[in-house]
Amino acid sequence: MYAITGITGQVGGAVARVLLSAGQAVRAVVRDADKGRAWAERGCEVALAEMNDAQALARAFAGTKGVFVLPPPNFDPEPGFPEARAENAAVRQALDAARPPRVVCMSTVGAQAAQPNLLSQRTLMEEALRTLPFPVSFLRPAWFLENLRWDIAQARTQGVLSSYLQPLDRAVPMVATADVGRVAAELLVQPGEVPRVVELEGPERLTQHAVADALAQVLGRPVRAEAVPRETWGAIFRAQGMRDPVPRIQMLDGFNEGWIRFESADASVRKGRVGVAEVIRSLLD
Numbered sequence: 001m002y003a004i005t006g007i008t009g010q011v012g013g014a015v016a017r018v019l020l021s022a023g024q025a026v027r028a029v030v031r032d033a034d035k036g037r038a039w040a041e042r043g044c045e046v047a048l049a050e051m052n053d054a055q056a057l058a059r060a061f062a063g064t065k066g067v068f069v070l071p072p073p074n075f076d077p078e079p080g081f082p083e084a085r086a087e088n089a090a091v092r093q094a095l096d097a098a099r100p101p102r103v104v105c106m107s108t109v110g111a112q113a114a115q116p117n118l119l120s121q122r123t124l125m126e127e128a129l130r131t132l133p134f135p136v137s138f139l140r141p142a143w144f145l146e147n148l149r150w151d152i153a154q155a156r157t158q159g160v161l162s163s164y165l166q167p168l169d170r171a172v173p174m175v176a177t178a179d180v181g182r183v184a185a186e187l188l189v190q191p192g193e194v195p196r197v198v199e200l201e202g203p204e205r206l207t208q209h210a211v212a213d214a215l216a217q218v219l220g221r222p223v224r225a226e227a228v229p230r231e232t233w234g235a236i237f238r239a240q241g242m243r244d245p246v247p248r249i250q251m252l253d254g255f256n257e258g259w260i261r262f263e264s265a266d267a268s269v270r271k272g273r274v275g276v277a278e279v280i281r282s283l284l285d
């Protein structure tokens, strides 16, 4: 039995699908019983837990062969990341109580960066869980290709990809969530020792021009990448409803300035199989 948090989301869902298709038993950890029903119909046990509820998480993790930890995304955290700190503490307490033989945690490219930014939430998670008295693995994937979901409407109607990753001709590691889920599932079931940190990217690094070309190919119309001027980001993010755009801007600066990057040498970064066009097509379904 493997307990999968975040199972109603992109990566957790992909992890669960791979495990189920391999005949493994899955416990779906959800915060909303209604959302658990679809997984119960697929043969999963269902456990209810919020990611900041240590007791509920401990029950959800008890008696399993492995746990997949998906820290919920939070693009607009309070200063000092109190939400992530509370979740990290609860997950740590629950794992320490349940002591599953295998733990795989979703982290991110750049979790090792010392500069504060949105991804510091995962730096804090790694710090909180690294000192547990049993092995915990951190999966650090690249920028998700599925982030393109927010760009498709504009590409379709205006033929423009508004890019925050700059310069436009710099190739950036990106990865499909299907690859992230598959690798997480492999790490959960693989016998023997599992590395402490696994970094993961897709089959090719992509410039923004290459992403625009892929959008053009799939949408059947010309699409060009345009850099969004940095001085406008704060106003744009506030207009989208963010209270504090600074951590997100710091994260984008980290990608663009190169201090959010893989920690290991390029040759050690695992490569996924799913390409950008396949992901764009899946987002149109």
Ligand SMILES: NC(=O)c1ccc[n+]([C@@H]2O[C@H](COP(=O)([O-])OP(=O)(O)OC[C@H]3O[C@@H](n4cnc5c(N)ncnc54)[C@H](OP(=O)(O)O)[C@@H]3O)[C@@H](O)[C@H]2O)c1
Residues within 6 Å of the ligand: 005, 006, 007, 008, 009, 010, 011, 012, 030, 031, 032, 035, 049, 050, 051, 052, 070, 071, 072, 073, 106, 107, 108, 109, 122, 140, 141, 142, 143, 144, 145, 147
């Ligand atoms: N986007 C990127 O480019 C990127 C790159 C590297 C790493 N990451 C990391 O990947 C993770 C996001 O994965 P994803 O795209 O699969 O996320 P997602 O699709 O947004 O799914 C989030 C999941 O977390 C659950 N959830 C949210 N808040 C919760 C709470 N308080 N208690 C319990 N469950 C809660 C959601 O359940 P409901 O259905 O109930 O909402 C859902 O199952 C983040 O940790 C992020 O840092 C992202």
